[in-house]
Each structure stands twice: as structure tokens, then as C-alpha cells.
Amino acid sequence: MIECLLAEDQTLVRLGLKNLLELDGELVVTHCAENGAACIELLEQYQFDIVLLDMRMPEKTGIDVLQAMKKYKNKTPVLIITTFEDCDVLVRAMNLGARGYILKNAELECLVEAIKKVHIGQQVLQPTLTQYLLSQNYDKAEQLTDKEYEVLKCLSLGLSNKAIAETLNNSEGTIRNHVSQIIAKLNVKDRTQAVIKAINEHLI
Amino acid sequence: MIECLLAEDQTLVRLGLKNLLELDGELVVTHCAENGAACIELLEQYQFDIVLLDMRMPEKTGIDVLQAMKKYKNKTPVLIITTFEDCDVLVRAMNLGARGYILKNAELECLVEAIKKVHIGQQVLQPTLTQYLLSQNYDKAEQLTDKEYEVLKCLSLGLSNKAIAETLNNSEGTIRNHVSQIIAKLNVKDRTQAVIKAINEHLI
DNA sequence: CTTGAACTATGACATATATCACTGTTTTAA
DNA sequence: TTAAAACAGTGATATATGTCATAGTTCAAG
Numbered sequence A, B: 001m002i003e004c005l006l007a008e009d010q011t012l013v014r015l016g017l018k019n020l021l022e023l024d025g026e027l028v029v030t031h032c033a034e035n036g037a038a039c040i041e042l043l044e045q046y047q048f049d050i051v052l053l054d055m056r057m058p059e060k061t062g063i064d065v066l067q068a069m070k071k072y073k074n075k076t077p078v079l080i081i082t083t084f085e086d087c088d089v090l091v092r093a094m095n096l097g098a099r100g101y102i103l104k105n106a107e108l109e110c111l112v113e114a115i116k117k118v119h120i121g122q123q124v125l126q127p128t129l130t131q132y133l134l135s136q137n138y139d140k141a142e143q144l145t146d147k148e149y150e151v152l153k154c155l156s157l158g159l160s161n162k163a164i165a166e167t168l169n170n171s172e173g174t175i176r177n178h179v180s181q182i183i184a185k186l187n188v189k190d191r192t193q194a195v196i197k198a199i200n201e202h203l204i
Numbered sequence C: 001c002t003t004g005a006a007c008t009a010t011g012a013c014a015t016a017t018a019t020c021a022c023t024g025t026t027t028t029a030a
Numbered sequence D: 001t002t003a004a005a006a007c008a009g010t011g012a013t014a015t016a017t018g019t020c021a022t023a024g025t026t027c028a029a030g
Helices: A011-023 A036-045 A062-071 A087-095 A108-119 A127-135 A146-155 A161-168 A172-185 A191-200 B011-023 B036-045 B062-071 B087-095 B108-119 B127-135 B146-155 B161-168 B172-186 B191-200
Strands: A002-007 A027-033 A050-053 A078-082 A100-103 B002-007 B027-033 B050-053 B078-082 B100-103
Touching (some): A002 A108, A011 A027, A011 A108, A011 B011, A011 B108, A027 A036, A036 A050, A036 A062, A050 A108, A062 A078, A062 A087, A078 A087, A087 A100, A100 A108, A146 A161, A161 A172, A172 A191, A191 B191, B002 B036, B002 B108, B011 B027, B011 B108, B036 B062, B050 B062, B050 B108, B062 B078, B062 B087, B078 B087, B078 B108, B100 B108, B146 B161, B146 B172, B146 B191, B161 B172, B172 B191
Parallel strands (some): A002 A027, A050 A078, A078 A100, B002 B027, B002 B050, B050 B078, B078 B100
């Protein structure tokens, strides 16, 4: 019996997935989380064989969950279940240790198969992402660091350098440098363009 | 027995919803459509007691389906099942004759209840939309002028004051003043926050 | 005909932003 | 154990941004 933690914010989708999965005799969804924060808590309290993780959630995102798992050295395998082939986010998720991802418009059999593969230690990648990685000459140097993502998140809240410095407990100069880096890496001209890009490309 | 047509593009969500609904003895999903075009075809071929319609679909959207139904005078009641409280689209849908809408993060009981209500001819509206309709003419005094909207649009493209000045054939100082006004009227602190607000509240 | 609103513009000013060069510390991977 | 990166910081500098006071033009409404 494979015990799953299902993190998905939309109630109807969450219930629907739980029911579908449990049609397969080997799978059981022992707990559900309706946001990232709840997911992190459940991971602290219980053991699971696998985490089925939606990316876009309120409170804490899937990325936040993966970061928390990394921090607390939680080795439970993670399968991303996502609506969008949102390449940047997926790349980040894979870099943060996710074992694979599957789209919500996949067939049920694929999902079940993916879960079982991840459970026995295999990776599950869809062709699109691999293509993206190959074609887009994916340059690791151009990837934002975790800290930079944190700063970008603050930027997208409309915070000034000073406010970000206070929020993240840094000097304003440090934040200035991070912002400068973000602007350079995103290949934009100023913070406003960075925020626009972040919103449009779902980087946050 | 209430015979339902379920139009929803994401396979896993579609299957999940079908299973959930059929847990209720009164409901049966006789057909599913994975996009708007398929939905329109099925409506031509079969009779249903109710249509459960996702808004964002490839091929044809939910709006397209409602327009087609209007055109062919198909009177099957429609319940919108949507992820986003995307007020403008929902208003359009209701004007096109949808009987109600429910969010994907509603409880299963609410969905079933909504379906039954719609089936017996009632309307199903969530509070948020009503609030939105009321708040439309809320801060008329703080409305942006046409010119200010133009400038805001430029801001949202990430243009600098100088670039906006060139685009709109004004001096940089004039644009600075407009930006200042926009910032004041939107009650934000700088251009970045103005852009964020513009995007979030669909001001552009 | 006058008033007010929108639009245009300038100059002055304070502050915020972005870049650069340089210096460390810590963490991670080879 | 090195070498790399990420991370934190300082100081200098140039430019962009936002605010204010002030003022002229146009145009529609009273």
C-alpha cells in the first residue's frame, strides 16, 4: 500500500483526485493539504511514501514546500501535479529535488504509473520539459538563486529596497546588489520590468 | 436521475469530478467534453438536464459554448465550474444565460446542491461577484482620466518616463506629473506598485 | 462669458534606484 | 582540501523617479 500526501488547493479537484487514486488498490491518500503551509505541517507530523504536490497554492507554494523539505532534510519523494507546463517553475522544482511532474490533463493511468515509478525511485519527466531544457540552451548561470527568488517575491509585492532589507533582515546595499543581479539575469531594464516578467512568466 | 454534460479540459480533473458527482445517487455524467468545440457538438447530438461548464478551455472557451447555445436556442441550463473568480468573464457568462457559477475550491456538497438548484430552475451566485458588481461604481472620484490610463498602460509595459514621453509625444516632465497623479489616485507608493495593482485589478 | 477639468510644460528638489568595484564569510561540490 | 557559488556587506557614482509650485492652453458645461 502506497501512502500518499495530496497537496492541492482546489477542494473539488483535491477530492476528485483522492477518489480517482484510491480506485487503484495499491494507493491510499492518507492525508490532504489545501495549501503549502498545511502540507509542510503534515510532513513534519507523519510519514508518507510519496507527496503529490500542486505548484500553485495559496499560503505557501509548491516551491516553498520543496524548500522546507530541503531545509528539514525530508527525503519523501515528490511528484509535482500541475496545470501548467510552466518550465521555469518546473526546473526550479526539479532542482529542489522533486522526482518528477505530471500534468493535470494526463490520463489517470499515467498518473498512477508515475506515482508508482516515483515510489520505486525512478524519475518521471514529460517530453516537453526535456525539450525545453535542450532547445532553450538552458543556462544554469542565468537561473535565479533561492535568495534572488525571495527578493523577486518581495519586488512583486511592491516593496522598496529598504523595505525588502527590513523584511529579509539584510542591509539595503545587499538587497540593491540582489536586485541588480535579478535585473541582469532576467534581462530587463529595471525593477518594474522584472516584476512584470515575474508575473507574466509565473516566476513567483 | 439528472443527466449531466461535463465540459472540462484537464483529464484528471474531469475524471475526478465525474466520479465525485456520481457518488450522489441522483447524478450521472452521461458525456464529457475535453474542450469547447466537443461540448458544442455533444449539445447538438444529445439532450442533457444540465451542462457543467469550465470557462478556460482550449479550442473553444466556455463563452464560445454559451454563444453557440444562444445561437442555436439550446435552453439546457448551464452551471459554470471555474477556477478563477474572474469577474469580467463571469459577468459575460451570466449575461449569456448561464444559470450560475461555482468555484473549484467549493465543497462537494455545495457543487451537488448547486447542480440540483440549477436543475430545478434556480440561480446560483456566490457573494464575491455580487460584491464586485456593487463595488464597480465605488470610487468614481478617484477614476483615472483617459490620458492617465494611457500612461498606466505604458507603465505596465515597463516603459521608463522618458520612453513614455517619446511614445505619447510629451515631455518627460509631463509624464512624470501623470505618473505622480496615477500613483496618488491608485493610492500606492511607486510605479511598480501601480503596475502590480493595474495587473491584479485588470485596470489595463 | 466664465469656470473648471484635462492636458501640457518647466525648474527645483529630495530620494530611490541601479551599477560597479571590492571584501569578506559560508556552503557545496569536485 | 581546494575551488566554486551563494551570501552579506560597504562606498562611490550616475541616473531615474516622485513631488511640488507654477503656469499656459483647450474645451465643454453652466
